[in-house]
Amino acid sequence: MKMQINSRGNARFKRWLQLLNSRGVHKHQQFLMFGERVVREILHTQPDRCLELIYPVLWANDLSVPETVTHHCLEGPLFKELDVFGTKTPIAVCRTPEIVDWNQKEAPQGLELLCPLGDPKNVGAVVRTCQALGVQKVILLKEAASPFHPASTRSASGAVLNVEFVKGPSIHDLNHDQILTTLVAMDVSGKNLTTYRWPKHVRLLIGEEGEGLPESSAAEKVAIPMTKGTSSLNAAVAAGMAMYAYRVQHKL
Amino acid sequence: MKMQINSRGNARFKRWLQLLNSRGVHKHQQFLMFGERVVREILHTQPDRCLELIYPVLWANDLSVPETVTHHCLEGPLFKELDVFGTKTPIAVCRTPEIVDWNQKEAPQGLELLCPLGDPKNVGAVVRTCQALGVQKVILLKEAASPFHPASTRSASGAVLNVEFVKGPSIHDLNHDQILTTLVAMDVSGKNLTTYRWPKHVRLLIGEEGEGLPESSAAEKVAIPMTKGTSSLNAAVAAGMAMYAYRVQHKL
Numbered sequence: 001m002k003m004q005i006n007s008r009g010n011a012r013f014k015r016w017l018q019l020l021n022s023r024g025v026h027k028h029q030q031f032l033m034f035g036e037r038v039v040r041e042i043l044h045t046q047p048d049r050c051l052e053l054i055y056p057v058l059w060a061n062d063l064s065v066p067e068t069v070t071h072h073c074l075e076g077p078l079f080k081e082l083d084v085f086g087t088k089t090p091i092a093v094c095r096t097p098e099i100v101d102w103n104q105k106e107a108p109q110g111l112e113l114l115c116p117l118g119d120p121k122n123v124g125a126v127v128r129t130c131q132a133l134g135v136q137k138v139i140l141l142k143e144a145a146s147p148f149h150p151a152s153t154r155s156a157s158g159a160v161l162n163v164e165f166v167k168g169p170s171i172h173d174l175n176h177d178q179i180l181t182t183l184v185a186m187d188v189s190g191k192n193l194t195t196y197r198w199p200k201h202v203r204l205l206i207g208e209e210g211e212g213l214p215e216s217s218a219a220e221k222v223a224i225p226m227t228k229g230t231s232s233l234n235a236a237v238a239a240g241m242a243m244y245a246y247r248v249q250h251k252l
Numbered sequence: 253m254k255m256q257i258n259s260r261g262n263a264r265f266k267r268w269l270q271l272l273n274s275r276g277v278h279k280h281q282q283f284l285m286f287g288e289r290v291v292r293e294i295l296h297t298q299p300d301r302c303l304e305l306i307y308p309v310l311w312a313n314d315l316s317v318p319e320t321v322t323h324h325c326l327e328g329p330l331f332k333e334l335d336v337f338g339t340k341t342p343i344a345v346c347r348t349p350e351i352v353d354w355n356q357k358e359a360p361q362g363l364e365l366l367c368p369l370g371d372p373k374n375v376g377a378v379v380r381t382c383q384a385l386g387v388q389k390v391i392l393l394k395e396a397a398s399p400f401h402p403a404s405t406r407s408a409s410g411a412v413l414n415v416e417f418v419k420g421p422s423i424h425d426l427n428h429d430q431i432l433t434t435l436v437a438m439d440v441s442g443k444n445l446t447t448y449r450w451p452k453h454v455r456l457l458i459g460e461e462g463e464g465l466p467e468s469s470a471a472e473k474v475a476i477p478m479t480k481g482t483s484s485l486n487a488a489v490a491a492g493m494a495m496y497a498y499r500v501q502h503k504l
Contacts, residue, residue, distance in 0.1 A: 008481075127483075128489075131479065133479070134479045134486070141427055155486065159482070193497070224496070225504055227383065227384065227504060230384045232380075232409065233492070234488060236377075236488070237377055237381055237488055238492075240486075240493055241492055241496040247446070252479060
């Protein structure tokens, strides 16, 4: 049974609106999932993560969900305000997984990613690549946008619940021997990526959008060979090439 | 000398607003470039392409440009309305290059790209990869968004003026022997990309977002190996991996 919400003053609606930005996601430890396929998938594979379902008024059938999930229906303009991608399909409100601090003493297991990306769309695209290429741990640096920002969950296409996130330091605080021994960073000054020999257990550090890698970084570096006069790629595209290069040598 | 525009009714302002969508870009054969670095670059490398410069009121110095370029200044809210990425820096109005029909009888020269992507952000990211990896010709299929849509020029970071675009058919009309002999398409059913031997002169066809490749496609196919249960990557990331794989075998 759906409860219809018709007022902007409704407490639930106000909370949902807050989930459209990182601050609200952090405050409530909840996030929104958009897109019918992705929402059905999460209800099927991780039903316990789902707290509420928000329907547009004209949605005919309720989705099949655990009893603990509450159903709500949002009057036209209110749904439109929340449905920032214009999906016109039910939106799921989910609990964010707990993100613990990164244990810097732990050795990497296979390939892991250090992510400083500030654009949630890029974070989502990178997380989607991680899931597809079997990179199971993503270390979120202080500079990184929340992977549970709607722009990230949308571009990750459901993948945000299938990788493990841990909370890391700033990209400027990675110059310790313990970290450096198992670190490879992407930088235009690096060794040629196409001939680089990857260690099996290693962490890949990608640069920030626009900023790249801090000049002070003492990490081993790899570079994508590019035509003269060009020096940059989309951050998620560049990260994808490096993860792909690793997988060429260390198969799934 | 700048002419200040204070009215939404101004004919120039109305034209500029139209350049925020593909229809306007097509109608006027003009497009907008955002971002100080990108605008300075185009004024330096391709000044003849620039027609008008639009400044926010508080911009101190005019940019150095050819005399043919007219300078305009937009009153606060009007600039904000046009400055959709919130750059707060001058916006350049440029002429779109002429895009001729693709000559299907011509053999490919090195790697060329067939692009059906409908999301201009993805088109821009792919074009940026093409420039960086030396893919000089992009065949825009009927399904493709305009590379001169602002979301594309923004994500291409200036690269849209450094590759050659030609107008191709629909992704559904590529099943001719003449095209198929030099075509490689990305599809989950394809040969393993990590071991695929690339012809030197070849065209890469990427699938549409969500849709992928038409089932009827008779093209040779390559696939990025992925973990079980995942079947997709961001379109620009996947295209980047394939172009990178080509470049591993055929160096720049």
